[in-house]
Amino acid sequence: MAVIELRDIRKAFGAVEVIGRANLTIDDGAFVIFVGPSGSGKSTLLRLVAGLEDATAGQILIDGADVTHLGPAERQLSMVFQSYALYPTKTVRQNMSFGLEVARLPKAEIKARVDGVADILRLGDYLDRKPRALSGGQRQRVAIGRAIVREPVAFLFDEPLSNLDAALRVEMRIEIAKLHQRLGATMIYVTHDQVEAMTLADQIVVLDKGAIQQVGTPMELYQRPANLFVAQFIGSPKMNVLAVRPDGSALVFADDSRADFGMPVPPSLAHIGFRPEEVQLLPAGQGHLQGKVEVVERLGSDTFVHVGLGALGIITSRMPGNVLTISQGQPVGLGLTMTQLHPFSRDGIRLS
Amino acid sequence: MSIVGKSAHSAKFRRNRWLLTAILSLYFIYTFLPLFYVITAATKSNQDLFSTFGLWFAADFQLWENLETLFTIQDGIFLKWMANTAYYSSVSAIGAALFATFAGYAFAKYTFFGKKLMLALVLGAVMIPQTALVIPMFLMLSNLGLTNTPLAVILPSLVFPPGVFLMWAYIDDAISNELIEAGRMDGAGEFHIFSSIAFRMLMPGFATVLILAFVANWNNYFLPLVMLNKPDMFPITVGLAQLYSTAISGTGGVLLFTVVMTGALVSIVPVIAAFLIMQRFWQGGLGAGGVKA
Ligand SMILES: Nc1ncnc2c1ncn2[C@@H]1O[C@H](COP(=O)(O)OP(=O)(O)OP(=O)(O)O)[C@@H](O)[C@H]1O
Numbered sequence: 043m044a045v046i047e048l049r050d051i052r053k054a055f056g057a058v059e060v061i062g063r064a065n066l067t068i069d070d071g072a073f074v075i076f077v078g079p080s081g082s083g084k085s086t087l088l089r090l091v092a093g094l095e096d097a098t099a100g101q102i103l104i105d106g107a108d109v110t111h112l113g114p115a116e117r118q119l120s121m122v123f124q125s126y127a128l129y130p131t132k133t134v135r136q137n138m139s140f141g142l143e144v145a146r147l148p149k150a151e152i153k154a155r156v157d158g159v160a161d162i163l164r165l166g167d168y169l170d171r172k173p174r175a176l177s178g179g180q181r182q183r184v185a186i187g188r189a190i191v192r193e194p195v196a197f198l199f200d201e202p203l204s205n206l207d208a209a210l211r212v213e214m215r216i217e218i219a220k221l222h223q224r225l226g227a228t229m230i231y232v233t234h235d236q237v238e239a240m241t242l243a244d245q246i247v248v249l250d251k252g253a254i255q256q257v258g259t260p261m262e263l264y265q266r267p268a269n270l271f272v273a274q275f276i277g278s279p280k281m282n283v284l285a286v287r288p289d290g291s292a293l294v295f296a297d298d299s300r301a302d303f304g305m306p307v308p309p310s311l312a313h314i315g316f317r318p319e320e321v322q323l324l325p326a327g328q329g330h331l332q333g334k335v336e337v338v339e340r341l342g343s344d345t346f347v348h349v350g351l352g353a354l355g356i357i358t359s360r361m362p363g364n365v366l367t368i369s370q371g372q373p374v375g376l377g378l379t380m381t382q383l384h385p386f387s388r389d390g391i392r393l394s
Numbered sequence: 395m396s397i398v399g400k401s402a403h404s405a406k407f408r409r410n411r412w413l414l415t416a417i418l419s420l421y422f423i424y425t426f427l428p429l430f431y432v433i434t435a436a437t438k439s440n441q442d443l444f445s446t447f448g449l450w451f452a453a454d455f456q457l458w459e460n461l462e463t464l465f466t467i468q469d470g471i472f473l474k475w476m477a478n479t480a481y482y483s484s485v486s487a488i489g490a491a492l493f494a495t496f497a498g499y500a501f502a503k504y505t506f507f508g509k510k511l512m513l514a515l516v517l518g519a520v521m522i523p524q525t526a527l528v529i530p531m532f533l534m535l536s537n538l539g540l541t542n543t544p545l546a547v548i549l550p551s552l553v554f555p556p557g558v559f560l561m562w563a564y565i566d567d568a569i570s571n572e573l574i575e576a577g578r579m580d581g582a583g584e585f586h587i588f589s590s591i592a593f594r595m596l597m598p599g600f601a602t603v604l605i606l607a608f609v610a611n612w613n614n615y616f617l618p619l620v621m622l623n624k625p626d627m628f629p630i631t632v633g634l635a636q637l638y639s640t641a642i643s644g645t646g647g648v649l650l651f652t653v654v655m656t657g658a659l660v661s662i663v664p665v666i667a668a669f670l671i672m673q674r675f676w677q678g679g680l681g682a683g684g685v686k687a
């Protein structure tokens with residue numbers, strides 16, 4: 043149980059600044075997910091919290107206590123690594139009890155805790171095996187078990203599922219969600235995976251180039267992205283963005299076509315964004331923009347239609363179900379709704 | 395055009411395989427002949443040694459007599475030499491392998507001030523033969539009053555730069571950083587992580603360095619020659635050489651040549667035994683399973 047606070051945290055490797063002035067408060071019991079492109083500093087930020095890296099500047103507080111200069115174990119956190127990092131020469135039981143032995147807990151208590159956790163994670167039958175005799179999913183559960191037995195104040199996960207195949211990933215995702223409900227512990231979780239982020243998180247922290255871009259619930263990020271980066275990073279297929287300039291109550295696109303919504307347009311507007319489900323496909327000649335269907339992707343549950351707009355590029359429209367009336371090469375009109383548009387300034391900052 | 399691999403049935407493959415076999419056979423003969431000479435020589439009487447064909451046994455099989463002479467000569471000093479060699483080389487090898495493992499681990503897993511320079515020094519030291527350093531080391535150790543003690547042979551042998559280099563490369567590969575970090579998260583200190591997690595994963599590397607250092611020390615001649623001057627402290631190499639020089643000067647009687655040969659043969663046996671014993675540590679794959687590749 044812990045509130046974790048980062049205050050003006052900076053991290054540089056030599057002259058290269060990797061994390062710049064991060065401020066973040068993670069509530070007690072929250073499930074917080076760090077997402078961002080590769081190299082954005084997710085792992086570094088997590089390792090700073092873990093104490094595996096020293097902060098160049100700033101403070102880290104756990105439940106109000108300054109832990110900036112404490113080692114990993116003294117922070118009472120547990121971490122699950124992407125590679126599992128199980129001790130290969132130890133059995134599953136020894137892997138889980140190692141940390142408790144280091145902490146010199148009584149033997150009986152160690153046994154009780156390991157047995158209890160093995161029970162939760164269905165590892166009872168494997169306690170005497172070495173990691174190499176386990177499947178990927180079992181290894182992952184051992185790694186999680188090793189984190190749980192220590193009864194840490196918070197759990198840290200660095201892409202724990204990325205080595206598993208797709209089916210197992212879904213299964214483990216649900217197990218982790220259940221675990222969070224059951225333990226009620228604070229969890230920080232790094233992932234590349236949109237779906238993991240959207241489904242698991244209470245709060246998502248979006249990182250880019252070592253800076254926190256936005257912190258919010260999955261729906262806040264989806265519905266009100268704070269900038270163009272978040273807008274395009276969250277959601278799949280990603281948000282369509284078109285450059286525009288305001289002209290009274292009309293928008294003028296880069297190819298000088300106009301769309302008049304009959305409503306006031308913010309004067310500093312430079313880009314509009316709209317999700318694939320926020321654009322309507324209409325018969326040619328209708329709507330605000332005209333284009334031609336270039337590719338149709340049918341997933342069964344959804345149909346993604348990629349429409350070429352000439353000089354404006356390609357935008358994507360998503361329609362539920364398998365839409366049979368659309369085919370490649372067909373000219374179409376696109377209908378937008380002013381109230382659903384995401385307005386951004388020249389610097390990519392959300393307006394309104 | 396498609397790329398066709400050489401299959402076991404293609405003419406080219408067969409030709410290459412014949413060539414390879416021929417080259418390796420030549421190499422085998424080249425390395426095995428001297429050993430075979432030692433084996434046959436150890437079974438001959440002193441007259442036969444010079445009068446019969448060197449690469450085959452003489453009619454008169456004298457191995458047991460030669461062994462008896464070897465182990466009784468000068469009140470059984472050969473046994474003393476063997477014990478000395480075993481003592482010097484096992485202590486040196488274990489020590490050298492341990493230090494090489496510590497150093498290799500530090501180079502592979504820690505960043506510290508002067509690391510690059512120290513690594514360069516180790517690499518440079520690999521290229522300097524110990525022989526070149528023996529005289530300065532003798533002067534140093536004699537100032538410390540350590541010559542003519544086992545330490546005079548053991549201390550210099552604890553420094554084994556090729557072992558450091560080998561362990562550095564091996565550890566870099568065999569132990570992932572995440573594994574060490576997992577140990578840190580579990581609250582273990584650095585030495586505890588090294589001894590209870592890393593070390594057992596390093597056994598194949600450790601065994602390799604151990605055997606290399608063991609053989610190097612077992613065969614070392616120049617260092618003990620310079621450091622020791624009491625015959626009952628000699629290792630086999632120096633002792634046999636002394637017997638040999640007695641033999642060519644003729645003072646100890648000519649029968650000594652076959653005894654030297656028999657001594658050489660006996661001195662190889664423990665090295666071969668050591669190889670066979672250490673073999674089981676080369677199983678490899680110890681790290682498999684803990685960390686997903
Ligand atoms: N030990 C280090 N020394 C120097 N630079 C480093 C070090 N560790 C990380 N970096 C740099 O810091 C930046 C952020 O790395 P980090 O591992 O945090 O990214 P990430 O968001 O976790 O990426 P990924 O999704 O690929 O895991 C990268 O540019 C990386 O090259």
Ligand SMILES: [Mg+2]
Pocket residue numbers: 084085086
């Ligand atoms: Mg990472």
